Amino acid sequence: xxxxxxxxxxxxxxxxxxxxxxxxxxxxxxxxxxxxxxxxxxxxxxxxxxxxxxxxxxxxxxxxxxxxxxxxxxxxxxxxxxxxxxxxxxxxxxxxxxxxxxxxxxxxxxxxxxxxxxxxxxxxxxxxxxxxxxxxxxxxxxxxxxxxxxxxxxxxxxxxxxxxxxxxxxxxxxxxxxxxxxxxxxxxxxxxxxxxxxxxxxxxxxxxxxxxxxxxxxxxxxxxxxxxxxxxxxxxxxxxxxxxxxxxxxxxxxxxxxxxxxxxxxxxxxxxxxxxxxxxxxxxxxxxxxxxxxxxxx
Amino acid sequence: xxxxxxxxxxxxxxxxxxxxxxxxxxxxxxxxxxxxxxxxxxxxxxxxxxxxxxxxxxxxxxxxxxxxxxxxxxxxxxxxxxxxxxxxxxxxxxxxxxxxxxxxxxxxxxxxxxxxxxxxxxxxxxxxxxxxxxxxxxxxxxxxxxxxxxxxxxxxxxxxxxxxxxxxxxxxxxxxxxxxxxxxxxxxxxxxxxxxxxxxxxxxxxxxxxxxxxxxxxxxxxxxxxxxxxxxxxxxxxxxxxxxxxxxxxxxxxxxxxxxxxxxxxxxxxxxxxxxxxxxxxxxxxxxxxxxxxxxxx
Numbered sequence: 273x274x275x276x277x278x279x280x281x282x283x284x285x286x287x288x289x290x291x292x293x294x295x296x297x298x299x300x301x302x303x304x305x306x307x308x309x310x311x312x313x314x315x316x317x318x319x320x321x322x323x324x325x326x327x328x329x330x331x332x333x334x335x336x337x338x339x340x341x342x343x344x345x346x347x348x349x350x351x352x353x354x355x356x357x358x359x360x361x362x363x364x365x366x367x368x369x370x371x372x373x374x375x376x377x378x379x380x381x382x383x384x385x386x387x388x389x390x391x392x393x394x395x396x397x398x399x400x401x402x403x404x405x406x407x408x409x410x411x412x413x414x415x416x417x418x419x420x421x422x423x424x425x426x427x428x429x430x431x432x433x434x435x436x437x438x439x440x441x442x443x444x445x446x447x448x449x450x451x452x453x454x455x456x457x458x459x460x461x462x463x464x465x466x467x468x469x470x471x472x473x474x475x476x477x478x479x480x481x482x483x484x485x486x487x488x489x490x491x492x493x494x495x496x497x498x499x500x501x502x503x504x505x506x507x508x509x510x511x512x513x514x515x516x517x518x519x520x521x522x523x524x525x526x527x528x529x530x531x532x533x534x535x536x537x538x539x540x541x542x543x544x545x546x547x548x549x550x551x552x553x554x555x556x557x558x559x560x561x562x563x564x565x566x567x568x569x570x
Numbered sequence: 571x572x573x574x575x576x577x578x579x580x581x582x583x584x585x586x587x588x589x590x591x592x593x594x595x596x597x598x599x600x601x602x603x604x605x606x607x608x609x610x611x612x613x614x615x616x617x618x619x620x621x622x623x624x625x626x627x628x629x630x631x632x633x634x635x636x637x638x639x640x641x642x643x644x645x646x647x648x649x650x651x652x653x654x655x656x657x658x659x660x661x662x663x664x665x666x667x668x669x670x671x672x673x674x675x676x677x678x679x680x681x682x683x684x685x686x687x688x689x690x691x692x693x694x695x696x697x698x699x700x701x702x703x704x705x706x707x708x709x710x711x712x713x714x715x716x717x718x719x720x721x722x723x724x725x726x727x728x729x730x731x732x733x734x735x736x737x738x739x740x741x742x743x744x745x746x747x748x749x750x751x752x753x754x755x756x757x758x759x760x761x762x763x764x765x766x767x768x769x770x771x772x773x774x775x776x777x778x779x780x781x782x783x784x785x786x787x788x789x790x791x792x793x794x795x796x797x798x799x800x801x802x803x804x805x806x807x808x809x810x811x812x813x814x815x816x817x818x819x820x821x822x823x824x825x826x827x828x829x830x831x832x833x834x835x836x837x838x839x840x841x842x843x844x845x846x847x848x849x850x851x852x853x854x855x856x857x858x859x860x861x862x863x864x865x866x867x868x
Contacts, residue, residue, distance in 0.1 A: 274661035278689045281663060285670040286684045295653065295686025303651055303685060306604050314700050316655040316690045353601055355593065357614040357698045363572035363868040365579060372583040386584045387601060388593025391576045392614045393867040400655045400698040402612050569691040570661040 318398035330374030341458035348467020349405030359394035432523030479566025494548035524567025616696035628672030639756035646765020647703030657692035730821030777864025792846035822865025
């Protein structure tokens, strides 16, 4: 996947920076400030990749903030400050108002302060969000140990399934999970709670498979999902078993959290950490390899 | 100017946030953190507005960092951390390497850590930069008092003059001030020194006139420039007197600093703060009004 080649270049260039955890190693960067850590992250969403034609401008603003908050959630960080840089074709004041309205509504609910921004011209409508969070503890993708269990905050695949139905021509209220597409909920409170009990934590934006591989590789362990533990009913209402499994593993855009822990009351258990490497799915005793596959911008 | 209408909307939406200084009131936001302040800012540059065809990818990276650093300089802040979000048409690894090379070179020299980023797809090549700085003192555009003097770190208009010559077909080495276009120098050290002695401080990115009006309005004072104090020789080598004056007042893209102080060893004195409102130029005893005019994205 080309996107990961590009991120690898970033990692090569900037790995010698003297910081606790650069963002190339996790969903966001941890930098020491005083006795605690600031968590810094940025994300761009634009009309070419991220805004379906049915999406409202208020939802552009919501999404830009939500995807950035999801990175903070993946660090168990308290959200503090948000800035955004918007590019527009024309100085459409109504469009800007509607974007800000959606952004502000989510910001107020989550409790993050929107402190600045920038508006520029471009042929592509885009919003880049920057978030600053705060935590006293570092949790990353490395630290998973054999014997621990693997959890997710919700079954993945709902966003991809919904987008497919949209693309087939269904209306925005007639797709299976409209909220997953139009106003995904960042798992901030879950992230803070999980970070206290988990050994690793990451968000799932490109696919569950990619996030699993990232933890497996960073922690130097294998991960084995157990099909008997996974409830795919929400997806199987709409597609067959095989299709539901594919959506669950390889669908993008869900913004749920994935974590490993000895035991957790939060989330759904889907498998376990074992010795070895890579990621597998156990179906009635038969181990199948899970591919490194998911959403890619290129 | 349409751009300021858009920024006014941002100000309306987010002025109730409980922060020390929101970015809508200055070049960057000041937020309290511990006993000091973090300074937060973001800026987008793209090939439609900011990269002349003669510009090299290394210079895209330099520019993206430099314009963001200029906002920190305008707060007298020490640069700490930088993140960037790049959008590309295709996953061109060589282009990304060259952008990072230019960015890294400037970052090393200035001493800011590049800790994260994001690469996405778009039809327009763009780089959004996000910088975190640190200061123990707030300096803004309000605070200028009648009797103080007005200073700039260098004569403005050089960037606009150089871009005009480029557009006429001159080669990148045959324009008057190539560095002002291809690798502008953020005034970080000057900003830190100025913040210790000045009553107001801002950067000049859209034009000197706009920055003067911003200080005049925020401080509730008039500003009177004195033509006899202003050395336009660097511009008059290339254009006539009237043209040089227009470039000086209304040209964009210089990234110099403008400040007011009782007295300063740094920078060039260009006029004084007086009672009243708006901005004027004194030419041999005749006061002319300086318009609110400069570079605008729209």
